[in-house]
Amino acid sequence: MITGKGAAVERQPEQGHDERAVSDFVERFAAELVVAGMGRMPSRIFSCLMAEESGVLTSAELSERLQISPAAVSGAMRYLIQIGLVAKEREPGSRRDRYRVLNDVWFESLTRRDEILLRWIRVLKEGEATVGTGTVAGERLAESAAFFEFMIDELHGMLGRWREHRAGPAAGE
Template identity: 45%
Template sequence: MFQKVHFIQKFVNLSNTSLTCQVFRSPGGDDGVVSAQRDDEAVQRYAEQFGNLLADTGWPRMSARVFAAILGSEQGRLTAADLAEQLQASPAAISGAVRYLLQMRLASREREPGSRRDVYVVQDDFWYESMMRQDRYLTRWEDSVKLMLDAAGQGTDTTRRLRATMGFLDFIQKEFDGLSDRWIKRKAEIDAELDAEFSN
């Protein structure tokens, strides 16, 4: 798990800067960074690894690769032709992959101004939106399990198993509610930090 988290952090860092930066000596004697150039090759390599990690958790592999490629792109948006070239995949494979992402609302489709080409975009808050969809799924799962529980009778092994399941789903549901509130507050802080950093 630590290795996966460490790799994702490297991927995020590389999306903005390279692994090596030129260092200068300021007149006051302090070291500073002259420039930090994006390393496209490294970003794409780590994006491919991130896509494989997503596929390992159950994502369709090509959709995972497409998602990671868009996420790591400089503008957070790529055309189907861009994706086919970067991933060395057929137009049909890209079409199927983006269709899945659009259906799952993991990406959106936009039209480039003055062009007929569609671009596929990963929004900044997609993780939160994905989590909220899981919250809605939990509610539906809980309702469905409740129906089974009502029909299972009393004092049976099935009842015990279903009540344990209900307890878990109820616990997770309540945790989601608190997590959502905490994330909204934390996101405001992160947005302020990023606005300050990228406005310079």
């Protein structure tokens, strides 16, 4: 059962799952994502997809399970797709869209951050040149660019170590 605005909707029970506990988890995880800065609707939808065994739901299913409007689902999905946490796909043999969260969503999301960070670095360096190299503002912008360059290098190393960790001990031999 997933709840929203005081209403409750029954889900098809997944074998061995306490539906109330799953619903509570969805809302708890969504609340944590909200605290971290994500909007409430995207947080609830993402949490619902994460807790779904298949990781795939249609807009109608999300709307029903979370007791939210189709417009709320649509707006939240645009955001989740834009930040790379959810993918939109066509339901086989249908014109209906469905939304999928990847099993390795965090890895994929961080992998895509390179592009964003590289754009930030470029703009920060342009900003440094614009406000003046050696000025206080220029130093602040240069420091920010240097931080993001460092972060990219560290992120690459961390993601490589994660791949090795996930592959298990045989990968390191």
